[in-house]
Amino acid sequence: MSDASTSGAPVRTTAPGGTESCVICGSTLEYLDSAATLTCTVCGGEHRGHVVCPRGHYVCESCHGAGFMERLPGLLDASRSPSPFAIAEDLIAQSDLPMLGCEHAHVAAGALMRALENAGVAGVTAAHRAEVLERTARQAVSAYCGLSGVCGVVPALGACYSVLVGGRCGKGPETRAAMTLVSRLAAATAAEAHPGCCKAYVRVGLREATAFLEEELGIALEAAAPVSCADTERHPHGCRGAGCAWHPDHEETDMTDQGSATFAVGAESAPGATSGTGPAAKARYDEFFELAYAEGVLDQKTKILVALGASLASGCAP
Secondary structure: OOOOOOOOOOOOOEOOOOOEOOOOOOOOOEEEEEEEEEEOOOOOOEEEEEEEOOOOOOOOOOOOOHHHHHHHHHHHHHOOOOOHHHHHHHHHOOOOOOOOOOHHHHHHHHHHHHHHHHOOOOOOOHHHHHHHHHHHHHHOOOOHHHHHOOOOHHHHHHHHHHHHHOOOOOOHHHHHHHHHHHHHHHHHHHOOOOOOOHHHHHHHHHHHHHHHHHHHHOOOOOOOOOOOOOOOOOOOOOOOHHHOOOOOOOOOOOOOOOOOOOOOOOOOOOOOOOOOOOHHHHHHHHHHHHHHOOOOOOOHHHHHHHHHHHHHHOOOOO
């Protein structure tokens, strides 16, 4: 190991160019294909891990972002905003929040639950928030977005919904609804995985979750205000630049009267793009279908026959 301090919380260190990798020395981290037994530079404990520093540093999940995590409950208690987006941005701006890591899952879940409390949603208490954060800690593990395909923000926001409806094993409708939300969250975060950014996952996850809460439970929270990301230079894997909806150089497509959920086609989905077969997605598809097959120079029957012929010619068959 190195001569770095082995006591106390790690100090966030930047590598040349301003990016953040190893929280001890700033070196670019290495991602292992298989788990290895590693000794935490901070607490000295042995853990199985996949992310190491080439200079010998390893920081376990408990020590990574420990200072921020210790302060998080107090930060949430102090917030009075009814907007989960505003609360999340306040948390993202904290200087001891690492650039990447599943502390962001706690940011998303904590912001949503605190906003529900502040908005006066009946029955939502600080105890529910604490339960959500405990569940989040059990399933949100840093780097597992790449190792298992699931960003920690996904189960974190799924836990929020489950707590709200009293979901548990054996309660089919509640479990099904929570899983439906999680599937939409997985698709929404996947659209941002290019190369992937925890802060983008928080933002798009909250947009998808709040849309779902309104659709399924009739809970309407404040919409997200425009955000210009202040962390573009910190990303150790390289910020995707203007392709990210929150990058300062990104140009929004004008989608008036669409609410917080916007419709986009392809992998570069806009934040809040409704995925899967949710009501909002189906409504937009139906709108597109009606426009495409509206009577015009060609009648509707002819248009359908043309589409059928094109499908068969391209090898697409039922």
